[in-house]
Amino acid sequence: MLANKKIILAVTGSIAAYKAAFIIRYLKKQGALVKVIMTKASSDFVTPITLATLSKEPVITDFVKEGNSGEWNNHVEMGLWADAIIVAPATANTIGKMVVGHADSFLLAVYLSARCPVFVAPAMDLDMYAHPSTQDNLNLLSERNNFIIAPEKGELASGLIGEGRLAEPEHIVAYLEQYFRAQLTLNGKSILITAGPTHEAIDPVRFIGNRSSGKMGVALAEECAKRGANVTLILGPSSLNVSSTYIEVIRVESAADMFAACQANFDQDAVIMAAAVADYTPETVSDKKIKKKENNWSIPLTKTQDILQWMGQNKTKQKLVGFALETNNELENAKGKLKRKNLDLIVLNSLQDKGAGFQTDTNKITIIDKDNKWSNFELKSKQEVAKDILNKLEELL
Numbered sequence: 001m002l003a004n005k006k007i008i009l010a011v012t013g014s015i016a017a018y019k020a021a022f023i024i025r026y027l028k029k030q031g032a033l034v035k036v037i038m039t040k041a042s043s044d045f046v047t048p049i050t051l052a053t054l055s056k057e058p059v060i061t062d063f064v065k066e067g068n069s070g071e072w073n074n075h076v077e078m079g080l081w082a083d084a085i086i087v088a089p090a091t092a093n094t095i096g097k098m099v100v101g102h103a104d105s106f107l108l109a110v111y112l113s114a115r116c117p118v119f120v121a122p123a124m125d126l127d128m129y130a131h132p133s134t135q136d137n138l139n140l141l142s143e144r145n146n147f148i149i150a151p152e153k154g155e156l157a158s159g160l161i162g163e164g165r166l167a168e169p170e171h172i173v174a175y176l177e178q179y180f181r182a183q184l185t186l187n188g189k190s191i192l193i194t195a196g197p198t199h200e201a202i203d204p205v206r207f208i209g210n211r212s213s214g215k216m217g218v219a220l221a222e223e224c225a226k227r228g229a230n231v232t233l234i235l236g237p238s239s240l241n242v243s244s245t246y247i248e249v250i251r252v253e254s255a256a257d258m259f260a261a262c263q264a265n266f267d268q269d270a271v272i273m274a275a276a277v278a279d280y281t282p283e284t285v286s287d288k289k290i291k292k293k294e295n296n297w298s299i300p301l302t303k304t305q306d307i308l309q310w311m312g313q314n315k316t317k318q319k320l321v322g323f324a325l326e327t328n329n330e331l332e333n334a335k336g337k338l339k340r341k342n343l344d345l346i347v348l349n350s351l352q353d354k355g356a357g358f359q360t361d362t363n364k365i366t367i368i369d370k371d372n373k374w375s376n377f378e379l380k381s382k383q384e385v386a387k388d389i390l391n392k393l394e395e396l397l
């Protein structure tokens with residue numbers, strides 16, 4: 001969530017300043033770019049070299065660079081650079097100055113110059129925190145669209161126990177993550193995605209399968225998660241690994257397993273059926289390995305449940321996206337499937353297009369909507385194709 005986000009951590013003079021080191025570590029771990037501003041008082045509690053080493057950027061304290069060279073630190077440039085400013089720990093003094101609009105430190109000048117969201121994490125003794133002056137100041141900052149990350153209860157530097165200790169660094173970073181997540185286009189949406197092939201068992205060692213790798217469905221799941229959706233991914237037998245806190249992966253083998261998992265997880269805002277589900281399955285599965293005897297061997301097959309068709313018949317609020325892999329008469333076949341299965345969108349792959357379909361890292365698609373309007377897309381990586389599909393789906397959500 002915080003990868004490549006430009007964050008300013010502004011540290012003021014509280015004993016909790018040492019916790020800035022942990023905040024930087026958590027931000028860096030998530031791939032954020034962090035610049036640290038310190039007030040002069042904060043360097044009594046933690047050294048600039050510690051925070052510079054962790055952030056991998058020089059720490060800025062003053063307007064003028066050291067050595068009397070005439071060089072200065074540009075507070076306007078820095079304020080406009082940031083995607084977010086965190087003031088942590090924020091002392092009663094700095095909070096008061098932010099309210100009044102003082103600019104007697106580099107930190108305050110950056111605060112006044114910035115256009116990005118500002119997060120303020122107070123840290124002070126319990127009576128200072130409870131004082132009406134501090135409370136009024138925090139309310140004013142909040143009314144002016146600053147975000148206050150409330151302090152936590154516990155033992156304070158004074159030895160007193162109460163509210164006033166800086167929120168835990170993990171909680172501060174989680175607050176920021178939540179803020180950025182809430183800005184995402186699919187925030188609050190739940191999406192079910194199926195991916196990969198299915199394996200239809202013949203006996204304990206043999207199965208009927210297909211060449212799907214699962215790459216397209218996994219790319220869709222990852223892009224949905226990046227856009228803030230809660231994703232359930234039902235993945236057929238595939239060698240791909242998926243690791244994201246926002247993707248719940250349910251692994252299945254057969255078309256029947258996939259149908260059961262889809263039914264159990266059907267209560268979603270949208271479903272994307274990217275899996276290549278077997279259309280037929282052996283009528284019976286032998287529990288022992290079948291020995292070779294005759295020259296010819298026929299396996300009686302029976303039709304599987306068409307999962308998407310079932311969804312089309314049972315949908316309430318769900319937007320349904322299907323896939324159609326065709327070799328001839330592509331557009332007409334795909335339009336037929338869209339109507340027959342009561343879909344909102346269908347994504348057509350033609351095996352006539354080089355680089356499209358199974359096993360490849362690329363795909364070339366046409367998206368058709370309910371009004372039979374279609375858009376053609378260039379050959380792209382499956383990650384880029386996932387973006388095109390989700391841009392269309394977002395129009396419907």
Ligand code: CTP
Nearest residue numbers: 273275277278304305306307308322323324325
């Ligand atoms: N699908 C499904 N359940 C099945 C078979 C397919 O949900 N048992 C879904 C696929 O995930 C895909 C869409 O249906 O999103 C199209 O699959 P396809 O097999 O191409 O369509 P069919 O209607 O079965 O047509 P045909 O096999 O004749 O091309």
